[in-house]
Amino acid sequence: MTAPLILTMGEPAGVAPEITAAAWEMLRHEPGAAFALLGDAAYWRARNPGLPVTEIAAPREADAVFAKALPVLHRPLASHPQPGTIATDTAPQVISVIDEAVAMALRGEAGGIVTNPIQKEALYGAGFRHQGHTDYLAHLSARNGKPVQEVMMLVAEDLRAIPVTVHIPLKDVPGQLTRAAILSQARVTVRDLTRYFGIARPRLAVTGLNPHAGENGTMGREEIEVIRPALDTLRAEGFDVSGPLSADTAFHAEARATYDAILCMYHDQALIPVKTLDFHGGINVSLGLPFIRTSPDHGTALGIAGKGLANPRSLIAAIRLAAQMREAAA
Template structure:
């Protein structure tokens, strides 16, 4: 039986004043050497054309009216899907100068890209970096794009798990955008068990790991030093590990976080699960800053994003590195291919 054809990926523009547009056009120029599957941008045709010109690269833009047209166009131009109600050449390119119109375009692009993935017209959604404060001004009421895409997919926000992935490390923060002082109270054995189960299932389905190895970081220095520096390890983390192991998952921990990211230790696991945001993101960005991908696990669709922000300060100056955008597109294509083969 022939596997169904891979659907093109939908790329949401991100804030048009940031580095997203120039990095998507740069990625298109490297499509062959990087082995990227066909993708199309959602809205912002004029923005993308001007971004290519300012970046000094040859990247023709061609407007399409249906995602099904993207694969044929992709070989000769970056396909850009007209947003509903626009004429295609929407948006103005003012790098480093975010404004309300740009936020409106970013939100419209994100909304339509997510809709296309959920409706089965796109193989995945790859989101460009946004400015959350700007989007809030135009009605965006989610903590971030992860929660937005989860809601669009019909998934509860607590079941959408953020994983940061690079060539050297995959890391999941079990708590994300909360104050460090709030982390101990937010942790529970049930939370750890639920997130680990979601991560393990995603590693099997989307990353081809039949028996993924998960390593849980400790919360406290030296994994609590037998209770001298805190009891969360004994009271919360260790019972969760025991329950997960009893369920048949390859989970270890709690490991002292100051040692588990050393080169010799990283070979012992496939994913590090960390207790708070910076515990996961500091090692990931230290090891894989220019190639880090933010991927949302636990969704019925595939969503990836470059693991960096809008970088307004360097937008339009030919300084932004395309590695993370290329990696996000490549990962989305690889995950989509695995789902297509097993459909």
């Protein structure tokens, strides 16, 4: 029996309770999709009247109850916030749930982690000092003796896009875009596409930084001095790499058919095509970690929390993909 997935509670005042309930309802009869929520069982019941919830003592118990009830590893909150209103006293528990999920994955008790969205501003007062989930998970891995090079990959339909630089101001991108960064991200991406997605020899595309990929230096020299030398190194190592490509022609259907993943030079260059292609179904995948991690590619949506408006498609897709990755790696 494969270990079930662990779903973290994320920001409880956001849409996590309602999309979790909708995901369970959609997946409860789907083979291999069993997950256990790590969070407050009473709060999830209160946010979802009528939702069948069963408290379990260990992840391995999830499979037996999943078809009839949402399995919950009960971790009571300090308070039960009103939907859409953050209670700062719950922040330490939001963080501790992520810590515990990682510990379970590293011990082999969880087949992978799916994280509900967090509200980073609410966590900073509790000591959170990271850009987001991805680098925090890498920090936890290193703290447990498993240093990693984390890679954030966004998935929508047939597009897998990786931003080489992530949550930094656009003005800082040229200074942080290095050959080493491109090389490390490319190597991890190719390795994990083989391991988790079953692609024997991944085809990797790489965008340029500047419009029209710099037009041979007339609109910037990053392509000449940073990106092309990195791609030459990757080709010498045997990787199937194309680029640097002009970003404005790299994401249409015919272009997507020529690669399995694309490295982009900054956040919006990767995120805009992903969210345009499938806004409600996009997935955030963390590559390079010693465990599987996926997440819905949206935030806490405090403005619609508790109103019955939240779309669960992204969470459902994230759970399904984590299960597929787990099976591919088995």
